[in-house]
Amino acid sequence: MELLIGQMFAGLSLGSVLLLAALGLSLTFGQMGVINMAHGEFMMAGAYTAFVVQRSISDAGISLLVSIPVGFLVGGLLGLALEAVLLRRMYHRPLDTLLVTFGVALILQQAARDIFGAPSVDVRAPAWLQGNVELLGAPIPLTRLFILLLSLVCLAGLVAVLKGTPLGRRIRAVVLNRDLAETSGISTRRTDQLTFFIGSGLAGVAGVAVTLIGSTGPYLGTNYIVDAFLVVVAGGVGQIKGAVIAAFALGVLQSVFEFSTTASIGKVLILVLIVVFLQLRPQGIFSLKTRSLA
Amino acid sequence: MRVSVTKRALIPLAAAAMATALAGCGSQISDPASANSTASSGSSCVDTSGSSVKVGFINSLSGTMAISENTVFDSLSLAAEEINAAGGVMGKQLQVISEDGASEPTKFAERAGKLIQQDCTAAVFGGWTSSSRKAMLPVFEANDALLFYPVQYEGLEASKNIFYTGATTNQQIIPALDYLAEQGTKSIFLVGSDYVFPRTANKIIQAYAKAHGMEVLGEEYAPLGSTEFSTIVNKVRDSKADAVFNTLNGDSNVAFFRQYKSVGLTAASMPVVSVSIAEEEVPGVGLENVEGQLTAWDYYQTLDTPANKKFVAAFKAKFGADRVTSDPMEAAYTSLFLWKAMVEKAGSFEVDKVQAAAGGVTFEAPEGTVTVDGENNHITKTPRIGKINSEGLIETVWSSPKAVEPDPFLASYDWAKDLAK
Numbered sequence: 189m190e191l192l193i194g195q196m197f198a199g200l201s202l203g204s205v206l207l208l209a210a211l212g213l214s215l216t217f218g219q220m221g222v223i224n225m226a227h228g229e230f231m232m233a234g235a236y237t238a239f240v241v242q243r244s245i246s247d248a249g250i251s252l253l254v255s256i257p258v259g260f261l262v263g264g265l266l267g268l269a270l271e272a273v274l275l276r277r278m279y280h281r282p283l284d285t286l287l288v289t290f291g292v293a294l295i296l297q298q299a300a301r302d303i304f305g306a307p308s309v310d311v312r313a314p315a316w317l318q319g320n321v322e323l324l325g326a327p328i329p330l331t332r333l334f335i336l337l338l339s340l341v342c343l344a345g346l347v348a349v350l351k352g353t354p355l356g357r358r359i360r361a362v363v364l365n366r367d368l369a370e371t372s373g374i375s376t377r378r379t380d381q382l383t384f385f386i387g388s389g390l391a392g393v394a395g396v397a398v399t400l401i402g403s404t405g406p407y408l409g410t411n412y413i414v415d416a417f418l419v420v421v422a423g424g425v426g427q428i429k430g431a432v433i434a435a436f437a438l439g440v441l442q443s444v445f446e447f448s449t450t451a452s453i454g455k456v457l458i459l460v461l462i463v464v465f466l467q468l469r470p471q472g473i474f475s476l477k478t479r480s481l482a
Numbered sequence: 483m484r485v486s487v488t489k490r491a492l493i494p495l496a497a498a499a500m501a502t503a504l505a506g507c508g509s510q511i512s513d514p515a516s517a518n519s520t521a522s523s524g525s526s527c528v529d530t531s532g533s534s535v536k537v538g539f540i541n542s543l544s545g546t547m548a549i550s551e552n553t554v555f556d557s558l559s560l561a562a563e564e565i566n567a568a569g570g571v572m573g574k575q576l577q578v579i580s581e582d583g584a585s586e587p588t589k590f591a592e593r594a595g596k597l598i599q600q601d602c603t604a605a606v607f608g609g610w611t612s613s614s615r616k617a618m619l620p621v622f623e624a625n626d627a628l629l630f631y632p633v634q635y636e637g638l639e640a641s642k643n644i645f646y647t648g649a650t651t652n653q654q655i656i657p658a659l660d661y662l663a664e665q666g667t668k669s670i671f672l673v674g675s676d677y678v679f680p681r682t683a684n685k686i687i688q689a690y691a692k693a694h695g696m697e698v699l700g701e702e703y704a705p706l707g708s709t710e711f712s713t714i715v716n717k718v719r720d721s722k723a724d725a726v727f728n729t730l731n732g733d734s735n736v737a738f739f740r741q742y743k744s745v746g747l748t749a750a751s752m753p754v755v756s757v758s759i760a761e762e763e764v765p766g767v768g769l770e771n772v773e774g775q776l777t778a779w780d781y782y783q784t785l786d787t788p789a790n791k792k793f794v795a796a797f798k799a800k801f802g803a804d805r806v807t808s809d810p811m812e813a814a815y816t817s818l819f820l821w822k823a824m825v826e827k828a829g830s831f832e833v834d835k836v837q838a839a840a841g842g843v844t845f846e847a848p849e850g851t852v853t854v855d856g857e858n859n860h861i862t863k864t865p866r867i868g869k870i871n872s873e874g875l876i877e878t879v880w881s882s883p884k885a886v887e888p889d890p891f892l893a894s895y896d897w898a899k900d901l902a903k
Contacts, residue, residue: 191720194745198712205710306549308733308766313740320746327719329744332712402709403736403766407546411709446713451704452676454713 193326195447196440201332203439204339208397209412210419210431211342212390215383216267217417218426219363222275222384223282225289227416228409229296230266230388234259234395235404236300239309249314255396256338263392264385266296271384276377293409300406308405317400331400338397342390343432349386350428359383363426422462424472433473438462526627527602530831534575537562537818538597540608540618545585546732550810551610553762554632555580556801557811558607561818564796571822572829579603587617594618598627604831605630605821607814612636612678619644626833630821632814634757634779636682637890638901640858642837647817647852648810649780649863650890655683657865658727658755658778659690661880667724669697673714673738674729676703683729683757686892686901693897699723704730709737718752719745728756735759739771749774755867760808764874772870779809780863781849782876790848806875807848816847820854820861850885860888 213227238255245251270292278284317334320327350356358379361369370376398408419438423430438458446454466472528535539558541551562576570576579601581593590609597603598621605628609615612635622629622643629644637651662670672687674680684701691698699721702714715738718726730738735756742754755776761783764772783794783806793815797807820843825831828839841856852861862885868876892898 191716194716194719195713198716201712202710307762308736310765310768312768312770318744320744327745329741331740331744398709401737401740403733405733405766407707407733411707443713447717450702451708451710451714455705 190325193324194328195443197323197326197328197332199440199443200436201329201336201439202443203436204332204336205394205398205401205412206415206419206439207432207435208335208339208342208394209391209416210423210435211339211346211428212263212387212394213416214420214423214426214428214431215346215387215390217420218428218431219359220380220383220387221279221282223286223289224270224275224388225286225413226270226293226296226409227289227388227391228411228413229293229300230263230391230409231395231398231412232296232300232406232409233266234263234392235311235399235408236304236309236395237262237392238311238396238399239304239404242311247314248312249316252314252317252396252400256393259392259396260389261392263395264389267384267388267391268381270388271381275384276380279380293413297406297409304406306406308403311399311404313400335397335400338393342393343428346386346390347428355379355382418459418462422465422472424474427472427474430472430474526625526833527599528604528831529602530574530604532574534577535571535831536577536579536601536603537821538594538601538603538606538608539578539580540583540590540593540597540606541580542585542610542614543580543582547583547585547610550762551583551585551608553808553811554608554610554814556805557797557807557815558818560797560800561815563800565818565822571825572831583608583614585611587611587613590614591617591621594621594629595625598622598625604628604825605836607632607817607821609633610810615639615644628821628833628836630814630817632817633810634813636679637686637892638682640860640890642859643833644859645817645820645840645854646858646860646888646890647813647820649865650860650888651683651686652889652892652895653780653863653865653886654757654778655686656690656892656895657882657886658757658867659687659694659696661778661867662725662727662755663694663696664880667696669699669721669723669725671699671718671721671723671726672701672729673718673726674701674703675706675708675731675734677706677731680729680731684727686898687727689897689901704734704738706731706734708734711738711741714738715741715745715747718742719747723752726752726754728754729758730756731758733766735763736767736771739767739775743771749776759870760810761806761875762808762811764870764876769870769872769874773872775870776879777868777870777876778865779868779876780865781807781809781812782866782868782878783807784875784877785848785850785866787848787850789846793848812848816845816849816852816861819845819847820852824854852885855888858888858890860890862887 216222216224237259241255242251274288317330320329358374362376362379419434423434442458445457541555542548562578566575583590597606607630609631610633632647634649634654672684757778823843824836824840828835840854843854850864854861864885865882866878867880869879871877
């Protein structure tokens with residue numbers, strides 16, 4: 189029982205990490221059609237932001253809370269720069285964005301190595317996040333609980349922006365029909381920039397969060413980028429609710445598979461499952477229905 | 483229409499993106515066999531007529547392994563400097579030629595060939611990963627040249643062209659198990675990265691446990707570079723094992739120890755013995771996550787020998803007071819002095835004479851006196867179990883009563899008979 193609860197939570201927790209990593213991607217990949225291979229490196233930038241902030245604010249608790257908005261800003265600004273310099277020239281050439289952003293990812297990795305050195309750096313977890321709470325005898329790590337909450341807050345924030353603000357309406361309009369949106373007076377340029385800012389900013393927040401569980405090094409992003417794409421593709425491109433369901437489903441299933449087999453086999457089973465699922469439902473869990481004629 | 487076409491086209495693209503990312507990860511582990519040198523194994527071109535002699539250093543100064551191998555390069559440089567300051571080898575100053583293995587086995591093989599054939603070095607020092615060593619081995623054998631390899635490894639190898647100055651399994655893993663057994667450990671849990679060293683090490687541990695009545699409650703592998711340990715940690719916790727034997731590599735250690743601690747496991751409740759965390763790695767893993775945990779090596783910076791005090795002081799003077807010294811660095815430093823002693827005993831730089839003279843050569847190393855075993859080209863070493871202290875250094879808590887003879891094929895252990903096959 190104790191183990192079952194522990195494993196259920198492990199699954200939810202893994203799901204929340206996947207969701208955080210994939211949330212921004214479901215905006216930039218899903219809504220804008222940009223394959224951003226540098227998304228993982230924006231996470232890495234967020235993680236190093238947590239490290240830099242902690243160097244100037246020695247209290248680990250305060251520095252974590254400060255890092256979250258700063259990480260959002262750093263990730264967002266990097267995204268904005270990438271969009272302004274490179275991506276806006278290739279919106280109709282998704283394969284080119286794949287190659288270009290892969291190059292940018294390599295550049296960012298090297299930059300991190302040059303600035304912070306090749307070894308991983310240590311970001312301390314605040315005292316109030318060390319240890320665990322017991323749930324029916326199973327230890328629930330506080331850092332994991334924090335990440336779960338953070339992912340839900342980010343999700344709620346994103347949904348609120350998309351559904352409740354003029355910006356969100358513009359984003360949705362551009363996704364549904366870019367040309368019609370343009371015709372009706374929406375600046376698609378500005379909308380694209382803001383969408384990319386938010387999507388990349390969320391990667392920065394995810395980066396701050398994962399410093400609590402893993403190492404902070406130049407290759408941090410490469411651990412998450414594949415899983416993030418899997419979540420977005422399985423969830424249905426362009427669908428936030430699809431990404432949420434896919435993230436938690438993958439998290440729980442991976443924990444179950446890993447528990448009943450081994451970590452490597454578990455990973456294989458997940459990939460097989462996704463391949464089979466996409467054969468049956470290539471559009472993912474949810475698909476976008478548009479009336480676009482273009 | 484256009485929108486839906488784009489979306490549909492994106493799915494295979496994303497798959498391609500993943501394939502690219504995966505291929506990037508896989509390229510580190512390429513097949514080294516193709517790099518075999520075809521040069522004739524004719525007489526060497528080493529020039530000993532002048533006042534200097536060339537030696538080669540081959541380390542990954544770039545790529546993923548650079549973090550570790552740069553430290554070995556530094557300590558090799560220190561050894562060369564000290565030897566030159568004391569008059570060189572047989573009166574000849576060492577002229578170091580350094581090559582970058584770039585964390586790729588094929589590159590190691592190619593650069594080693596260059597050091598031997600083009601640069602005509604008398605001996606080559608370096609290498610870290612087993613795959614880099616295995617890639618270089620045929621090159622050194624075909625050219626009948628010498629490589630000094632300074633890192634603990636999985637054993638089951640002996641080449642007359644390679645001197646192994648790091649520990650083999652009976653100088654690191656088996657003593658660590660002896661220590662655990664001595665402490666009354668009845669059951670262990672094995673956690674490792676999914677590649678050759680942990681799998682070989684765990685095979686040995688399983689055989690040892692079977693023969694010594696120790697129970698292995700689980701054997702789990704995480705993919706290289708993995709940061710998700712919730713499930714493994716849950717399994718470890720649920721097993722209620724007395725101790726954990728950790729062969730994880732690199733950054734996975736950070737995630738493992740953080741998540742280990744976060745479910746309430748501590749060095750006191752379930753100690754972890756690690757074989758790849760040295761002084762150099764502690765800050766990256768985070769001292770607060772590993773303080774009090776155990777390590778198995780043959781050298782620690784805190785060792786109280788005159789040779790070690792001199793080594794640590796010289797290293798800090800040259801590279802900075804914040805630098806630390808670790809087992810592979812010490813083994814590399816020692817390897818250069820061992821080669822010097824072999825050459826001087828042989829009275830020649832020629833490979834066959836050095837090989838013939840190697841057996842029985844000793845050196846007062848920072849880790850204690852080491853002696854070369856002429857049979858298998860490994861050296862005697864003193865295994866030590868250490869505990870990570872509050873400064874991030876490692877204190878010796880147990881030390882083998884005497885230096886242990888190298889036994890790379892575990893021939894002297896009855897229970898290991900089936901392993902070497």
